[in-house]
Amino acid sequence: MDEPVCCVYISVVIIQDVPADPLSDVLALSGLSAACSVRLVAGGDWALRFRPIALKFNVVQRGSCWLLADGMPAVALQAGDCFVVKGAPFVLASDPGVPAVDAAQVFADSPHAAQHGSGDDVALLGGSVTLEGPAASELLELLPGAIVIRAQPHEVSPLAWLLDALDREWRAGQAGARVVCNDLLRLMFVHALRQHIDTSDVGALGWLAGLRDPPIAAALRSIHAAPGHAWTLPALAAIAGMSRSAFALRFRQSVGQAPVTYAARWRMRVAALRLKNTASSVSGIAASLGFLSDAAFGAAFRRVYGVSPGQYRRS
Structure with missing residues (x-):
């Protein structure tokens, strides 16, 4: 007589399309x-x-x-x-x-x-x-x-x-x-x-204060969700539902820098993490972040970190 078979079923729930979360992104890159x-x-x-x-x-x-x-x-x-x-x-x-x-x-x-x-x-x-x-x-x-x-x-x-x-x-x-x-x-x-x-107090939080301001938080989520996108002031202002001038002023007051500047710096933070933690080539990382040439990527990276992408990876 065959022995009874005991089966164990494990249910796995996969959550898809988790919204972009700027704080989680910064913590991950920290x-x-x-x-x-x-x-x-x-x-x-x-x-x-x-x-x-x-x-x-x-x-x-x-x-x-x-x-x-x-x-x-x-x-x-x-x-x-x-x-x-x-x-x-x-x-x-x-x-x-x-x-x-x-x-x-x-x-x-x-x-x-x-x-x-x-x-x-x-x-x-x-x-x-x-x-x-x-x-x-x-x-x-x-x-x-x-x-x-x-x-x-x-x-x-x-x-x-x-x-x-x-x-x-x-x-x-x-x-x-x-x-x-x-x-x-x-x-x-x-x-x-x-x-x-x-x-x-909002004044003591720096860019974190933007997470408490719904229009600014919406723009931050978009920047973090697509770091390789060539973000422009009009595009980010439209996401926030504000005029360009009002959005630019409010973003700078909350985050401490201009919207396009923040987007460019965040792109370099992502680049640095990929250089550190992946085996992708410098050219591949540059292309994945929307750069049309290695030279443009290298110049942008050097402005933030003071060294070339290759030097950063070797160090």
């Missing part, structure tokens, strides 16, 4: 990665000074503490709050007046977890975020020295869900946990950046 590296538990009177060399992203898992960073007053942090510090020393403390100890001493025995002070009043999870791609400067130049993202109600906050998942993975220690933790931290950083865009 080489965003995250490493969930530290868990700190502290209690009593305590203060630690951190000296990061990259973007540090941390979240308060439990309890409360204070953040002291250069250029901003002391900030009280509560459970669920996140903060980003851009490569500068900062202090975490039970009270702003407590003298700080170098965190390197506390983490000397274990670089990934430490207990400091007396008790476990507060717990934090955090790690490093790196932006190393061709568009990294597009984001790094706009981020202030420190950003604090306040917790939202748990039922409406993706950050709260991600924090729960991150805590479970960190504690479980299952196979692949480090990769999962890194990906969760990366997602948390993106959500924190999105919340920063939605809640910050």
Whole structure:
């Protein structure tokens, strides 16, 4: 008698025609990665000074503490709050007046977890975020020295869900946990950046402010969806539904540069990524981005990066 056959069917849903998303495009070209590296538990009177060399992203898992960073007053942090510090020393403390100890001493025995002070009043999870791609400067130049993202109600906050998942993975220690933790931290950083865009003063956001202006956002989506198109002011103004003069002024006020200039620079960002991450020839990349000759492509690339496409790829 034949043995019964067990069949497992996996359903895969493919989402097509995902709309262009300028922030996702910039993040993709920024080489965003995250490493969930530290868990700190502290209690009593305590203060630690951190000296990061990259973007540090941390979240308060439990309890409360204070953040002291250069250029901003002391900030009280509560459970669920996140903060980003851009490569500068900062202090975490039970009270702003407590003298700080170098965190390197506390983490000397274990670089990934430490207990400091007396008790476990507060717990934090955090790690490093790196932006190393061709568009990294597009984001790094706009981020202030420190950003604090306040917790939202748990039922409406993706950050709260991600924090729960991150805590479970960190504690479980299952196979692949480090990769999962890194990906969760990366997602948390993106959500924190999105919340920063939605809640910050427009004047402090640079080109990101354009994402909050529907006509300008429509033009940005079109530029990012077709980087090889020879965009003109009339064409972009028509997409925004505005006159050319009004659109040009509004775009410059929101983004900080003229529409055609932004389109040309974005084309070069895409070119740089393809030079770095693909085996396509320089001529092929030039043609894919709408250039009629290698010479024209080389001149445009050199204006932005200061070197030829070939030199950029070799470096």
